[in-house]
Amino acid sequence: MQSHPSSSAGALPAQALAGVRVLDLSRVLAGPWCTQTLADLGAEVIKIERPGGGDDTRAWGPPYLKTDDGRDSSEAAYFLGANRNKRSVAVDIACAEGQALIRKLAAQADVLVENFKVGDLARYGLDAASLQREHPRLVVCSITGFGQTGPYKDRAGYDYAIQGLGGLMSVTGERDDLPGGGPQKVGVAVADLFTGLYATIAILAALRHAEATGQGQTIDMALLDTQVAMLANLGANYLCTGKAPGRMGNAHANIVPYQVFEASDGHLILAVGNDKQFAKFCEIAGHPEWASDPRFANNASRVRHREALVPMLAAVVATRPRQTWLDALEAVKVPCGAINNLAEVFADPQVQAREMTVAMDHPLSEQLRLVASPMKLSATPVQYRRPPPLLGEHTAQVLAEAGLSETEIARLRSVGVIE
Template sequence: MTTRNAALGGIRVIDMSRVLAGPVGGQILGDLGADVIKVERPGVGDDGRVYGLAEVQGKDGMSLRQGGFFAAANRNKRSITLNHSRPEGQEILLRLVRTADVLIENYKVGDLKRFGLDYESLKAINPGLIYCSVTGFGQTGPMAARPGYDGLFQATGGMMAVTGIPDGQPGAGPLKAGPSLVDFITGHNTAIAVLAALQHRNRTGEGQHIDIALLDSSVAMLSHIMQDYLLNGVPPPRLGNGGNGGGPADLVHTKDGMLYLTAGGDEHWRRLTVLMGQPELYQDPRFDENYKRGKLNRLELMDIINEWSRGFTSEELQAMFDEVSIPAARYNELPEVWEDPQVQHRGLRVTTPHSWAATGSVDLIASPLANMSASPATIRRAPPLLGEHTAEVLGELGYDEARIDELQELKVI
């Protein structure tokens, strides 16, 4: 499990976060080669271990407590169990902090200060420590004490306002995105901030406290849609499956499925009208401007396109679009994603050895950073069992076997 060529080889991260956003950030650092030590509650562990609709099946019916949430966000980590409310547990953490470069936590604001585990306390024993706090609403402000989960921020940050069926159509109304996108983006922002802080420390020698909030990420991820609002003060409509840029951009139906078509540029639109055998549509006053095609008369245009596209199979239509360089891609159900030849070529499904799994391995989703030429992200460890590495890590900190057994009897670990 060498990290010799890894970008973050030699960096140690203490991951005290739970569920998804913080763990995703820690996992990214682990993928890049950091030694990530996940600190969990004895007997309980990360709440995310039991979240999701499926779990890794263990040998001989053994419950591994590795649900989908946990498996998606905790590879390349070593798990230790630790009760940090006990003085003995605090002492272990302080020893660990002295060896660490980064600590990630997502406790409620002020919780860890009660145990002397806040940034100012730990900075005193490790001035170079990068301490990253991940919360729903941030460390300060009128809502700082509130707990927060992904769906709340899809609602409050504006994402749901621009996602869903347009007004005036059946089923109109806002919708939450299926995946926990705010958590996922917040996890990436966590990793980016830590990487920037490590670079700052390389130059100055000083660590710092990072305040990451799901709220901030939820607003920022609206990107160009929110920027449009800031520029013109007009809330954009929900567009269903319509694109947020030019038009036509939407799902088109075929004989045997669907494709997503984006022909938003004028030249792409011209090519599409020729391909459809209806070149007159290019100058049709209903569709001769991008705004008309993408917003004002979108439904009318999509009806015309769908009447034509239903005469072909998805494979035939994709080939036709490729021939004239019109951007399009097949709509895939989840099983079909893994049959996609480009997905297979990119190696996005990674079979990873797992000592405790019934099959001896677990399939994980590859890191998008796996194609760096000199220091690619890699998957070296399967998600850990609860406390799987407690004795190993405590041994590295100087605890002998007798003391480890004693701490276990005291329910500190």
């Protein structure tokens, strides 16, 4: 990989991806989630945005970042959550001079990430084949809804539609025979997020290969592929049996009891993972005989007889307050938990002890708080070097580093090629 000078100030610990330069032509969530992860690990990420509007998610609000005087800024929280540690360069890639700038920046990069429709970048001479002819070491990761091949390759792909088409909504939500049953999406864009993480893993593997061989490669990431892969045990269940699983609400297809129960004053999660844990629960519940009942003595039997067991469990859980159950079960190491809203999540002492929020100074506000990275590396820790950038905030800086003069930068700005 190429070596690039770090632009961060001060003597900070080394990061695993220091020296890796990423040219980010992606927008919305899957691509930016990937490049933010790379940036958190030390990569220098240059985010290319269209002049005038930038990444679509800059306008996906409210909520917006509050300025220091309490007014809404132009920066949507959605954008802020996926774009820290990047520099923004606003370039019009629809014009020849803008395309030339992208080729110049790509020649100085190790990785290019894009999520244009299949074939769009080829119209500009910015497709992987064109760029890799000039820069054979370049790793190009394309993220689309359906991939570069197949009958759906030209379709636009959105997380919501992918959750439906890829089977996730067929196993998410309450059972069809119960009140509230029917298809339900997951509350966060998991197809986008999983695709961003799989793309990150693939890029790291491709960088390892490029470092060893001097050869770049293309990575073809599709939201639908990722959605199918992340069905995990449910996909395996179908392939083993030929029977498509259905929605089970808060229950588990392969483990019982592993679901939500209602205590006398609220809900809790009971997640019994083995027979010893079930026996401990039965003791706490005052029904030790359940653990020796042939219908319930092992997990396979409990799964087969869930319709008998679950109402019995529900009846006894309903007799005591939630915290009484949680305290008693945690004391004997039976997995259980509360169901928190986000205010409760960020107030939780464990979440706070793990430092899962980070404060950053933003050009428009000194009050920016973001969800922190969950990656805890002992020798090469995540660093929060830059807040999410303003549109085109670093255009002049990055182009000057690429060798353009102040005069040329001013000319490109005057004719609308850059912002």
